[in-house]
Amino acid sequence: MTVTRIAPSPTGDPHVGTAYMSLFDYIFAKQQGGTFILRVEDTDQKRYQPEAEARVLAALSWLGLEPDESPATGGPNAPYRQTERKQIYAEHARKLLEEGKAYRAFETTEELAAIREELQRKGLGYGYDGRGRTVPKDESERRAAAGEPFAVRLITPDEGETVVHDLLRGVVRIPNREVPDMVLLKSDGLPTYHLAVVVDDHLMRVTHVVRGEEWLPTAPIHVLLYKAFGWPEPVWIHMPVLKNAVGKKLSKRKDDTNLESYRRQGFLPEALLNYLGTMGWSMPDGREFFTVDEMIQNFSFERVSLGGSIFDLKRLRHYNAKYLRELPVTKLAERVEPFLREAGYRWDDEDYLLDVLDVLRPRAETLTDFTEHGYFFTESFSYTADARKKLRGGQEYLEGLERAFARLESFDEDSIEDTINDYVQRQSGLKKGAVLQPLRAALTGTTHSPGMTEVVSILGRSRVLSRLGRALTAITEGLPDDKPDKLPKDRGDQSSGEEAVKKGEAV
RNA sequence: GGCUCCUUCGACUAGCGGUUAGGUCACCACUCUUUCACAGUGGCGACACGGGUUCGAAUCCCGUAGGAGUCACCA
Structure with a gap:
């Protein structure tokens, strides 16, 4: 029976690296008909954050990587929080x-610091001398x-080497002189990792x-511990780490690693x-788009590449854009609605929303992109500087x-299409864009939008007429809340009535 | 610095002794076109280097270089 596990520590935001490891834990367990356990490693009291556990659980749940056993679900191996297993480690x-x-080991923090300093000075790469x-x-x-x-410290061998059999890398040999007597049980009675x-x-x-691969250097300690207890070792699989744009391990300080952030x-x-x-x-066949189920079907550790990928x-x-485009529009609506409501938008009926989403989605990459077309949901949008230029002419x-x-x-x-074409034709020598761009500016307040035929049709006659009226008024009178254009005067045209409206005000 | 891991286009990768080194993202151009997109076509672009092994090396071995990880009573 295959058992995998993810062991997050509740010290902050749910990390994308946790999701990354969980994904492989999950698919491998599922493929093997095994179980996937989530165990909370909360033995660091200093860094412990109360809400963090629930947030990791929620984030994994959002991703659909549900553990078979966890503090939330319980299970045959309960408890799943290490602080609740304190006694076991002590024994x-x-x-x-x-x-x-x-x-x-009775050294104080200060003594330890001194030891470490001396070892560093001697060029030895570890922190305790076994005294x-x-x-x-x-x-x-x-x-x-x-x-x-x-x-409590483990006695590690002074000579020889410890081998870690990593499934992905083969035999990894680490000289035992590099493996210090690590602390097993801290003075607060809680175990170390x-x-x-x-x-x-x-x-x-x-x-x-x-x-993650960051555990490879300490893997010998774990191997030594299994030996000390006389237990059989598990299969060790050290996956490559996710890197940021500069090729360094993803860090929560410098990079956006918060799963909740990606959701938002x-x-x-x-x-x-x-x-x-x-x-x-x-994928064995090179497919780049696949579901978790398809991954379960086709997964093998043999196809893992060890380079360490840059999270781009x-x-x-x-x-995301690809998935957005392929979602049935009603499903898409379910996903987008919370974002739209969050932005304060309302719509009359579901069909209207569906029409809007359908024309918007070829140009959307994220759910929040849909909120950038507020003119579909409100009359009180403003005109961008570019739009005002188009209106003028x-x-x-x-x-x-x-x-x-x-x-x-x-x-x-x-x-609508015929009407526009007829009109353009009657203005001899006129290019279609010369007519459509002002229309776009009037209806959307911008110069970028879906096709005008679609926009006009979706908005409907009354909205279209009222917006045209509003634009016409703006052209001749200027808007009451207009602010002076901060650009150094447009050369040539009579910018009397047209002033800037702050772009971000469109709500 | 010690130890360990890693190394194919800018990025993600395919390749597991014989390929014009393939695909995707990004980028560029063109097509479509009322704008922005989408879509389509084309283009740019890589085996880190040096030795071996072999009839033949991106593929195997050894060095070198570079990158990364790690060196806590944190995980």
């Missing part, structure tokens, strides 16, 4: 102590009994440890997952179109 540490495989080993057993017992704080993972992974029968920015979970799936892994937002956007055409639209019997796309 295991004691066992190692009794068997002489570990020892108590606690020399404390006699009876003295160790006595000081512990007297209440002196101590940590090293003790806790090993104990939990063993007890929870985890068969495949899939984790209007990324679809299925698109994010697909994108993540192409980072370091590829542009490419993510491309994936278009007064005559707008009046003509206003009359033509008013006269139209049936306000459908074909009639």
Whole structure:
């Protein structure tokens, strides 16, 4: 039975790296008919954040990577929070102590810092010299009994090497002199990661440890611990890390690693997952767009590439756009609606919304992009500087179109198209754009929008006529709330009535 | 700096001894066109370097260089 696990620590925002590892944990477990466990590694009391656990759970749930066992679902291996398993680690540490495989270390933080400094100075690449080993057993017992704080450290070999059999990299050999006597149990009684993972992974029968490459240097400690306990090792799989634009490991300080942020920015979970799936892994047939189910069908660790991929937002956007375009429009509406409401927009009926989304989506990459066309949802939009320029030269055409639209019997796309074409033809030598750009400016307040026939048709006659009227008024009188154009005077044209309206005010 | 991992177009990658080194994003051009997009066509663009092994190396081996990760009573 295959068991994988993700072990996030509740210390901050839900991290995209957690989603990345979870994806592989999840698909591999599903493919093997196994289970995927989420275990909370909350042994660092200093960095602990109360809401973080719920947020990771929610983020994974948003992505659809539901664990079979977790603090929320419970399960046969409960509890799933390490602080609630404190006793288990203490017992295991004691066992190692009794068997002489570990020892108590009484150094203070200051002493440790001094030791570390000296080792660094000698050019040795680790932080502890193992001096606690020399404390006699009876003295160790006595000081512990007297209440002196101590940590429990693992005795690691001084010579030779420890080999880690990594599924992706083969045999990795690390000289034992590089493996210090790591702390297993902290003086606060809680375990370090090293003790806790090993104990939990063993007890929870985890068969495949899939984790980031940053764990490779400490993997020998874990191997040594499995040996010390006499337990069989799991399969070690150290995945490449996600990198940022400069090729460094993604960091929450410098990069946007918050899953909630991607959600807010209007990324679809299925698109994010697909994108993540192409980072370091590829479909056997080279397909670049695939679902989680398809990934489950085709996954194998053999096709993992080890380079470490750069997380490229542009490419993510491309994936998102693709998914946006292929969603049935009613489904799309469900996704977009919260964003639209958030922006304060309203619409009369669902059909109207569907029509709008349909014409907008070829140019949308994220759900938030739909909110940038507020003119579909409100009359109180402003005119951009470019739009105002178009309005200035278009007064005559707008009046003509206003009359033509008013006269139209049936306000459908074909009639609208014919009307516009007829009008353009009657103005001899006129280019279509000369008419349509002012119309676009009047109806949308911008110079970029879907096709005018579609926009006119979707908005409907009354809105179109009223907007034309409003634009005409603006051209002749200027808007009451106009502010002076901050550009140094447009040369040539009479900019008397036309002033800037701040772009961002369009609501 | 020590140790470890990694190395194909700017980016994501295919390739697992014999290919004009393929695809996608980005970029550029063209087509479509009322704008912006979408779509379509084309273009630019890579095997880090040096040695081997072999009839033959992007593919195997060894060096070098570069990049990354890690060196806590954090995970």
